[in-house]
Amino acid sequence: MTVVGYLVNAISLGALYALIAVSVGLVFAVLRQINLAQGEVMAFGAYSLWLMRSLPIWLAIVLCFAICIAGSLVLQVAVFRPLRGASALATLIVTFGVSYGLEALWLVVFGPNGKPVSMLIRLNNTVIGGAIALRWITIVDIGAAALLLGGLYALLFRSSLGLRMRAVAEDFSTARIVGVRIERVVTVAFVLCGASAAVVAVLETVQTPLVTTTLGLSLIVVALVGVVLGGLDHLGRATAGGFIVGFVNSLLGSILPEQQLVFVTSLTFLFVVIVLVVRPAGLLAPRGVGVERV
Amino acid sequence: MTEERARVALPRPGRARLRLGAEVLGPLVLVGIVALVGAQLSAADKTDAINVLVTTVIVVGLYVFIGNSGVISFGQISFVAVGAFAAAIWTTPVATRDATMPDLFGFLATPRLTSTESLLVGAGLGALFALAVGLALMRLSGLSAGIATFAVLEITYNVLANWDKIGPGPTTLADVPATTGITQALVGCAIAIVVAFAYQQTRSCRLLRASRADPLAARGIGVSIFRHRLVAFVISGAICGFAGALYAHELGSISVTQVYLALTFSTLSMLVVGGSQSLWGASVGGVLLGVLFSFLSNAVNGTTVLGFSFTLPNGLNTIIFAILFVGALMLAPRGLTRSREFLAVALGERPPRARPPGTIAGRSPGAEVPLGAEPEPSEGTPTSGAGESAHTGPPR
Numbered sequence: 001m002t003v004v005g006y007l008v009n010a011i012s013l014g015a016l017y018a019l020i021a022v023s024v025g026l027v028f029a030v031l032r033q034i035n036l037a038q039g040e041v042m043a044f045g046a047y048s049l050w051l052m053r054s055l056p057i058w059l060a061i062v063l064c065f066a067i068c069i070a071g072s073l074v075l076q077v078a079v080f081r082p083l084r085g086a087s088a089l090a091t092l093i094v095t096f097g098v099s100y101g102l103e104a105l106w107l108v109v110f111g112p113n114g115k116p117v118s119m120l121i122r123l124n125n126t127v128i129g130g131a132i133a134l135r136w137i138t139i140v141d142i143g144a145a146a147l148l149l150g151g152l153y154a155l156l157f158r159s160s161l162g163l164r165m166r167a168v169a170e171d172f173s174t175a176r177i178v179g180v181r182i183e184r185v186v187t188v189a190f191v192l193c194g195a196s197a198a199v200v201a202v203l204e205t206v207q208t209p210l211v212t213t214t215l216g217l218s219l220i221v222v223a224l225v226g227v228v229l230g231g232l233d234h235l236g237r238a239t240a241g242g243f244i245v246g247f248v249n250s251l252l253g254s255i256l257p258e259q260q261l262v263f264v265t266s267l268t269f270l271f272v273v274i275v276l277v278v279r280p281a282g283l284l285a286p287r288g289v290g291v292e293r294v
Numbered sequence: 295m296t297e298e299r300a301r302v303a304l305p306r307p308g309r310a311r312l313r314l315g316a317e318v319l320g321p322l323v324l325v326g327i328v329a330l331v332g333a334q335l336s337a338a339d340k341t342d343a344i345n346v347l348v349t350t351v352i353v354v355g356l357y358v359f360i361g362n363s364g365v366i367s368f369g370q371i372s373f374v375a376v377g378a379f380a381a382a383i384w385t386t387p388v389a390t391r392d393a394t395m396p397d398l399f400g401f402l403a404t405p406r407l408t409s410t411e412s413l414l415v416g417a418g419l420g421a422l423f424a425l426a427v428g429l430a431l432m433r434l435s436g437l438s439a440g441i442a443t444f445a446v447l448e449i450t451y452n453v454l455a456n457w458d459k460i461g462p463g464p465t466t467l468a469d470v471p472a473t474t475g476i477t478q479a480l481v482g483c484a485i486a487i488v489v490a491f492a493y494q495q496t497r498s499c500r501l502l503r504a505s506r507a508d509p510l511a512a513r514g515i516g517v518s519i520f521r522h523r524l525v526a527f528v529i530s531g532a533i534c535g536f537a538g539a540l541y542a543h544e545l546g547s548i549s550v551t552q553v554y555l556a557l558t559f560s561t562l563s564m565l566v567v568g569g570s571q572s573l574w575g576a577s578v579g580g581v582l583l584g585v586l587f588s589f590l591s592n593a594v595n596g597t598t599v600l601g602f603s604f605t606l607p608n609g610l611n612t613i614i615f616a617i618l619f620v621g622a623l624m625l626a627p628r629g630l631t632r633s634r635e636f637l638a639v640a641l642g643e644r645p646p647r648a649r650p651p652g653t654i655a656g657r658s659p660g661a662e663v664p665l666g667a668e669p670e671p672s673e674g675t676p677t678s679g680a681g682e683s684a685h686t687g688p689p690r
Contacts, residue, residue: 034437082624088437089366094623100559101616107609221448228441262456269445269452276442277430 005133006254012138014247015145016207019200020223021242022149023193025235028227029169030189033080033091038193039220040102041071045201046211047106050115057119065198072194076186099217106213114212117205124206137206144199149239152192156235161188169235222249225272231282240284313637318491320636321577322484325350328581329480340476341544342588347479348540349587350580351486352557353564355533357576358490359526360565361633362499364506365435368558369427369443372450373531375553376423377416377538379454379461382470382548385412390469397458409473413482413539420535421528428527432520435509447558454550464550472546482540486533490573493529498522556612560587563619569629574636579629583618590614 020038027035045068052060079098083091123137156162167175168185176182204219205211223242230241245268252264275283325347332343356370383391383398384407391403407415431442455464474482493499502522505512509519542548560583568579589597590611596603622629631639 079620089440090623092437092440093366094620097559097563097616097619097623100555101613101620104609104612104616108607108613112608224441232437263452266449266452269448272445273430273442273449276434276438276445280434280438 006251008134008138009254010247010250012141013250014243014245015142016200016203017219017223017226017246018239018243019145019148019196020219021227021230022152022235022239023196024220024223024227024242025232025238026152026189026192027080028088028232028238029235030165030186031080031084032088032172033083033086034088034095034224035075035080035193036092036095036217036220036224037075037079037098037102038072038197039216039218039223040099041068041075041194041197041216042201042204042219043102043106043211043213043216044068044071045198046117046205046215047110047115049117049119049201049205050110050211053117053119060119061198061202064201065195068198068201069191069194072190072197073187076190080186080190099220103213103217110211110213112213114210116209117211118209120202120206121209137203140206141203144203148196148199161185165189222246225268228272229275229283231285233281234285237282237284241282314495317635317637318488318573320574320640321487321491324577324581325480325483325487328585329476333476342585342592344474344476344479344544345588346581346584347476347483348474348537348544349561349564349584350577351479351483351537351540352534352561353568353576353580353584354483354486354490354573355530355537356561356565357570357573358493358533359523359530361571361573361576362494362502362506362526363523364571365523366440367443367527367530368440368562369446369450370530370534371553371558371561372427372447373420373424373534374538374541374557375450375454375550377420377535378542378548378553379467379538379550380419380535381407381409381412381416381539382467382542383461384415385409385471385543386467386469394465394467395458395462398461399459402460409471409543412543413536416539417532417536420538421532423535424528424531425524428524428531432523432527447554451550451554462549466547466549468547470542470546470548472543474540474544479540479544482536486536487573487577489529489533490576493526494573498525502526559612559619560615563615563622566627567618567622567629569631569633571628571633572631572635574639575629575631575633578631582630583615587611587615 020042023038024035027033027038045064048064048067049060052063055063075098079094080091083094120137123140124135126133126135127139128134154162156166164175164180165185165188167178167180168182172182175185200219204215222245226242226245227238228241229245230239231237249264249268253261256264279285328343328346328350332340332346335343352371352374355373356367359365359367359370383395383402384405388404388406391398395403427446431439431446434442454461457463461467499522501512501517502519502525505517505519505522512519538553541553545552561580564579564583564587565576566579567583568577569575590606593604593606594608594611596605626632634643637643
């Protein structure tokens with residue numbers, strides 16, 4: 001593979017993590033809560049693709065969206081609403097517990113051996129062979145992320161609903177005083193999270209066609225790292241952080257030899273600790289800024 | 295007459311000392327009962343009793359930092375891991391070390407310690423590691439502290455699992471002398487409880503608890519939150535390292551997955567369900583949920599209760615723990631003991647009000663804020679229609 005091939009692959013993985021990061025950032029912007037359980041919504045979506053393996057592809061994907069959105073809304077009602085007003089840390093701890101419990105639930109229901117999802121496996125075929133080795137899925141990854149993030153941008157900055165969401169992110173109580181229907185805004189945020197989880201579930205199962213119980217936590221932890229590095233307080237920076245973490249991870253994965261690769265995790269987390277201590281607003285935040293939220 | 299009345303009203307030092315003694319007896323008697331019952335059981339069940347005691351040591355270690363400071367840490371199991379591997383490596387026969395871990399550093403490859411020495415070394419290394427981590431992280435609180443300590447756990451796991459110069463890497467280190475019996479576990483547990491209790495009586499710990507109740511007020515009267523948090527973190531690290539050494543000698547073998555996320559999750563659940571802000575709560579949580587944990591783990595492999603044998607599906611034990619953990623956090627954040635100490639529970643004393651409401655305008659009474667609900671001054675927490683949620687609300 002050439003440098004171009006590496007770069008395109010890195011952009012593709014970065015796009016995937018950006019999609020996860022944007023949903024974590026969105027919930028944080030609106031509610032000041034951390035949604036670790038987002039990862040399990042993705043896992044649920046991926047398992048649902050396995051359950052629907054005999055259905056036509058388009059129907060399975062549509063149903064996967066419906067399932068992820070429903071799962072996301074159930075989480076919002078069952079977990080996030082009772083915790084409204086609790087600190088971000090409290091929600092981190094609770095959703096960590098929820099994720100861990102759901103992982104065990106996948107183990108009970110689907111067993112320890114992983115479930116193969118091969119409905120879209122043809123996307124792994126190469127578009128351009130030879131030195132660049134570009135696969136269809138890489139293009140789909142980038143396209144889906146661009147479409148979704150672009151759509152979200154348009155929603156936030158070009159629609160009245162987006163205006164209301166930004167108002168809630170800016171100042172929860174004042175937004176309510178001036179008549180923004182908080183519950184509606186929160187519901188929309190979680191619907192968007194569910195949709196992004198479905199996209200990630202579909203794309204991830206193409207890249208790694210075996211769905212295992214640890215899929216959710218492993219994805220969400222890396223995305224959370226990106227969000228923290230980019231800056232939790234700002235949706236754009238959080239998303240960019242997710243992208244960068246995915247991008248760098250993919251590049252290091254193709255460049256470093258196996259022996260040194262294993263310590264990349266340590267370096268990443270060490271970097272997280274340093275950023276938290278030295279630049280708590282995130283690496284991408286300009287000095288002294290951190291007020292604007294969405 | 296007036297003099298006499300004054301004398302009666304003043305607390306007498308002898309009495310206070312008596313009360314202190316009675317206070318620490320509660321947890322000690324509790325773990326004593328576990329040991330006594332455990333000693334009567336069959337060999338297999340005895341292992342479970344030992345495991346309950348060792349787990350309780352870890353929970354007490356978690357409590358010393360999390361309970362007293364009100365800051366969450368996902369990282370304490372790193373100190374357990376360091377203690378466990380140090381104790382395991384330095385006590386296995388040198389020949390085994392040469393055969394299974396040929397790449398070890400010299401200082402790890404040759405010295406051979408007795409089990410007792412290795413417990414001290416485990417505690418010392420746990421404390422040292424905690425000091426290094428704490429110097430960097432103790433200025434953080436709230437969400438940042440949660441994420442940073444989680445990062446520490448990930449780093450420790452990653453390094454231990456992959457660096458074969460300092461340990462067995464991803465493989466299991468067998469041949470560790472299995473010297474933690476009921477007696478050793480009980481003595482270890484008692485030491486941890488007494489250390490935690492003694493620390494609780496110090497000025498440093500009282501100042502730390504004051505900073506937990508109200509960081510701004512504590513800082514206002516000149517309390518260095520950083521310093522007192524660091525002290526608690528190091529003591530907690532020592533207890534955790536000690537527990538790790540006990541754990542390695544209990545199992546007779548150690549692998550890095552045994553001191554990672556699952557242990558973090560189960561011990562944190564025990565602390566939260568028992569009551570994260572009292573030593574009695576930590577002990578009760580460690581013992582009760584420890585027993586439940588052993589029972590569920592056995593049930594996964596098939597068990598018999600009252601002549602009725604059954605097998606739980608693997609994973610159901612974790613689901614039950616997750617439900618207890620999340621349920622406790624959302625419905626009863628002060629835990630089974632309502633985070634009170636033993637005597638207050640035993641004598642039915644009502645918990646004192648931390649501060650008359652409204653002393654500092656617009657803020658909920660800090661001392662009633664349970665684990666993880668520490669107010670974060672830098673961020674405007676949204677106050678929703680629910681207003682006082684399960685977390686910020688006063689306990690009835």
